[in-house]
Amino acid sequence: MATKREFDEATRTETTGHEWDGIRELDTPMPRWWLWTFYGTIVWGIVYVILFPAWPLVHGATPGILGYSSRANVAADLRHAAETxxxxxxxxxxxxxxxxxxxxxxxxxxxxxxxxxxxxxxxxxxxxxxxxxxxxxxxxxxxxxxxxxxxxxxxxxxxxxxxxxxxxxxRYSQMPSFGEMLEPAQIDALVQHVESLSGNPRDAALAAEGAPLFAENCAACHGEDGAGGREFGAPNLTDRIWLYGGDPSHVHASIAQAHFGIxxxxxxxxxxxxxxxxxxxxxxxxxxx
CATH class of the missing domain: 1.10.760.10 (Cytochrome c-like domain)
Structure with a gap:
């Protein structure tokens, strides 16, 4: 059934038939340049999917009749760089x-x-x-x-x-966890001795108690003076460079639990x-x- 066409009296533009509070919506046509541009993009898209890889598939994508491949281009660039x-x-x-x-x-x-x-x-x-x-x-x-x-x-x-x-x-080395071998009081003394090696503040009496413990348990790898040993990857304890922290709490943790960086x-x-x-x-x- 045909519907009656309505036009806005002021602009003589056909309306859509929609009205809100007395305001009617105009059915203004799109500018011709915009329409032709839109149609052009459709044509361009069709040409692109024919010439170049476009639609994803399960194991790749449609190759396109030109055989273009960004991966092949990168591989060629890498080969050229390697040859150069x-x-x-x-x-x-x-x-x-x-x-x-x-x-x-x-x-x-x-x-x-x-x-x-x-x-x-x-x-x-x-x-x-x-x-x-x-x-x-x-x-x-x-x-x-x-x-x-x-x-x-x-x-x-x-x-x-x-x-x-x-x-x-x-190259392999492993520091044992002395928390399984020494008493807590012994580890405390050992910590103070290690702190003394690098001149850090320490308890002198405990450091003296820790010296024989160091000689018995640590010197084989770290050296009698604590300067470390590269054949074992043993850190130098006489400087103030500490990977795992050089304050007493961190030194205590390193001795008691050890570290095993890979x-x-x-x-x-x-x-x-x-x-x-x-x-x-x-x-x-x-x-x-």
Whole structure:
């Protein structure tokens, strides 16, 4: 059944038939330019889905007749970069790591690549600047190195990790939890002796009681003077650099419960060249030996 068409008297525009409180809605047509633009986007969309990957499928997407692939482009760029860098990579691996920092071209190449490797693989734990995190991850910009801070030592650590059981060449050490072996009073005395080694405030009488306990239980790894031992990854107790805190309560916790930090091995994740680059990068952060 045909309906009567109504027009607004002032504008002579047809209305939609809707009315609110005496106000009628005008059925104003869209501008022609807008309509043609809208139709153009529809045509463009149809052409795009024919030419390029578009509709998602279970195992990928429709490929498009042009065969374009952003993944293939990235892979090609990576291959090109690898081919371009191959001569410098080979030269880097031929050069003794201790001598790389004396070669400006190699050092610049290693720093650029090592910085990228560090940001992608190391900064999540050690921080963007290598400052580490108290009670968790070592500071890489100070001069305190449990396993050695020379570039070759750092390369070894990055390659095989620390206490990383999946790598048979990892460096391994374990401090026992003395809370299971010593009485609380003995641990208190031992804490005071350890505090005395670095010149921290301590109870002199308790520190004297702790000295023979230290010699009997700790000196084998930390040394008679407490200066540490890199063959065991034993920290230097005579400085004031403490990963797990150096106040009496934290020292007590370290002795009673011990810590067992693990660093993963990157030998199976990174190329030997990338490992060497990041070792050189870390070595130049400020704390390398």
């Amino acid at each position: 860098n191959a001569p410098l990579d080979a030269r880097l691996m031929r050069t003794d790591i201790a001598a790389v920092e004396q070669d400006p071209e190699l050092l610049s190449f290693a720093m650029a690549g090592g910085g990228a490797v560090f940001r992608n693989n190391c900064s999540q734990c050690h921080g963007a600047g290598g400052g580490g995190m108290l009670f968790s991850y070592p500071n890489l910009v100070d001069d305190d190195w449990l396993w050695g801070g020379a570039a070759a030592d750092i390369e070894q650590t990055v390659t095989h990790g620390i206490r990383y059981e999946a790598d048979p060449d990892t 660093m993963p091995a990157f030998g199976g994740r990174l190329s030997p060249s990338d490992i060497r680059k990041v070792a050189i990068y870390v070595h130049t952060l400020g704390g390398g030996e």
